[in-house]
Amino acid sequence: MEVIKNINILEKKIKKIKKTKKIIGLIPTMGNLHKGHIKLISLAKKYVDIVVVSIFVNPMQFDDLLDLKKYPQTFNQDYDILNREKIKILFYPDNHIMYPNGLKNHTYIDIPKLSKIIEGKSRPGHFIGVTTILCKLFNLIQPNFSFFGEKDYQQLLVVKKLVQELNYPIKIISLPTVRLHNGLAYSSRNNNLNSSEKEIAPYLYRIIKKTHNTIIKNKGKNIQKTINKSKKYLIEKGFNIDVFNIYDSNTLDPITQKNKKLIILASVWLGKIRLIDNKKITLKD
Incomplete structure (x- = not known):
């Protein structure tokens, strides 16, 4: 598995893949991978030739700095999982790569109404962080498909609206919530x-x-x-x-x-x- 941290290297890699006309699928994650992510990878393999997984704990979508600090980061464990699943490309940027001028000075993408209600009302700015980072990932990786779990249902609707209204040529595929034997959703x-x-x-x-x-x-x-x-x-x-x-x-x-x-x-x-x-x-x- 190739771990790519640099945007220029990623763009060259994607350009090379595009020349072969292979179908690309993107699974955006924040790491700490679990069975839900593995099921998402299995689903993606049914649709695409190459699955690209991204791991980036996106600070823009956290409304609580303490929550951001507590978010589990387990890169070595995640690497082993992705390697076992035969993922070819892992995009693993840091904050400086994704937000070179800092969060406050960065252009952002806002979805009216749908990102302001329910979860968006409780966590102001959360969906701005989600849609902004997804636009960056979509632009860099240019996937034909992107895959999301249905546990974050409002997020799934926000992503579909983003793709529709910004005319991304990307098909969004969702996976029903994966649960433990006791019914608790994997998270x-x-x-x-x-x-x-x-x-x-x-x-x-x-x-x-x-x-x-x-x-x-x-x-x-x-x-x-x-x-x-x-x-x-x-x-x-x-x-x-x-x-x-x-x-x-x-x-x-x-x-x-x-x-x-x-x-x-x-x-x-x-x-x-x-x-x-x-x-x-x-x-x-």
Whole structure:
């Protein structure tokens, strides 16, 4: 596997690949790779000739400097995983390479509305960081496909809107959330949970599933009552709720009687760790 840190070297490499007309897939990550990333790599191999993985803990998308410092960085472990998965190119830049003039002086990309609601409201500037770094990666790597997990559902919609509205010739492919045997979604942040929090964390998805099943059973009636009960269960289990609500799954707008494609979005705190998860709901006419 070739580890590339320099933009000029990366551009030469991509130019060489493009001449061979091979199909390129990009998996952008912040490292600390887990089973979800491995599944994403397996998915990418079905679509492309060459999978490029990037590892960059992007400071622009962190609204909390302490959170940035605590983010687990495990390059040696990540390298071994990618090597076993036979990844040919790892792009591993540092902050100076990606933001040579610093964050404050850097051009940024903002997606109106969709990046300001829900998770964007709780974490101002987060999605600006996501979309800005993705634009840089898309421009440098010029992938035909890019692959994302569905756990970060709002991020996935933001990325799709970015690609559509900026006319990137890139197909976005998503992977359903990969979970541990207890239902907890794989996440790099899980490593920061203590032993008692690891026992509590799976209840988030269990309560989401219970909410989903109740809404289906009630055929979409009394949704607010169901949400309130679920929030009560979460609090009783020890979660501090930031977001637990139901939205239109295509737009993330508030739901109306006409909405049939819905999604439960949850962002909660367990101790000092923020967990997010979701589940789609399809109501029948």
